[in-house]
Amino acid sequence: MEGSAIAQFVPLILIFAIMYFLLIRPQQKKMKEHQKMVQNLRRGDQVVTQGGLIGKVVKVKDSNELDLEIAEGVKVRVVQNTIAQVLSKTEPANTDK
Known part of the structure; x- marks a missing residue:
């Protein structure tokens, strides 16, 4: 029974990982580049x-x-x-x- 409970969370974890690499991480990188550009004015x-x-x-x-x-x-x-x-x-x- 424990195996099936963990298997139910695997898709949720995969969705979070995909969202992180497709949305969150690029946005953070863009923010850092903008901050660096502003500081170097x-x-x-x-x-x-x-x-x-x-x-x-x-x-x-x-x-x-x-x-x-x-x-x-x-x-x-x-x-x-x-x-x-x-x-x-x-x-x-x-x-x-």
Whole structure:
């Protein structure tokens, strides 16, 4: 009788394993990549927000905020996690000189 009780849980365990590898794990990987992208933002990067605004990073603040210039002389303050994509990355300053 114990064998049949364990056999009833095998499909449930397999379904959970499949869901983990098809849904949960890729989502966690995507979140880590997004977090790394947001942490590596620097002044001069051209970015797209989740709202569709395209702008250049003017200032990165410590309080999880950015100042974006969306047009000449027009700056907006956005939360770092709302950055969806980095269009062009600025090169790090060369300190060898």
